[in-house]
Amino acid sequence: MGLSIERVEILLLIAAVVCMLARRLRLPYTVGLVIAGIGVSLLPLPLDVALTKHLIFTAFLPPLIFEAAFQMPWPGLKRDLPVTLTLATLGVLLAAAVVSVGAHTLLGWPWTPALLLGVLISATDPVSVIATFKAAGAHGRLSLLVEAESLFNDGTAAVLFAVALAAVTAGGATVTAGGILFSFLVTVAGGVLCGAVVGGATLLLAGRTEDHLVEITFTTIAAFGSFLLAEHFHLSGVLATLVAGLIVGNVGHLSISSRTTRSTLRRTRKPSGKKS
16 A cells, blocks of 8 residues: 555654653653554554665655765774774674574574575664653764764665675576676675765855755755765665765865755764753
8 A cells, every 4th residue: 555645744743752751761762662663553543554675765765875875084093994894794694604604503494584584684783772862962983983884784784685686696607706796796886886976066056055954955966866876877875875975964065065065964973862
């Protein structure tokens, strides 16, 4: 069942009420949404929504990744980049291998679905942890490391799943380790390049106006445009959006001159109860 204005309004109302209750009960917002979603699914309400790949990947995923990358300071990320990349690459590969072997040996699954399962669920998603950090106003290296690793491992897992799926659906074609590695490198490098191009173009365009509404519009276009551009060429849209967000968020002060734009885009990261 598709979305309609009425369903969107009801869902937004439920989300707003859940947010208020979660703050009063000192629960992470995401946990409250999960509980509310389970409750709504048990009620006889006409709110069934088909969660399609198009809806999730083109509507929800790009702005979430872009916002998190935009808020991430490059100096701290650069300092912890070796640790972050190690956890997001070797850690994801190790988790995928453990899950795949476990599904094959313990559950008796064939290697093909076991491999896809391992790659699919190998990346951790510490949404509740990050939400708790935000609610408590926590900052510092631990918060940055957890969020950075979650972003990068999502990109790694997405690339690995695309490569594994391509290898599985290759049919009778011969799939070699060199071919898989080449596909992985092209997907990663192409996604990074798309993100850099879109991020750079956004800075050039936004730097020509002082209207903060226009600048915010450009950042919105960058979030979706980087993802869609990479996906159009069968590259990593997750990494493209991540790179675009990092560029606009950390280099934007050189071109985006409107103070209103900077404060508006960063407002969601301010700890509650603190004055700027």
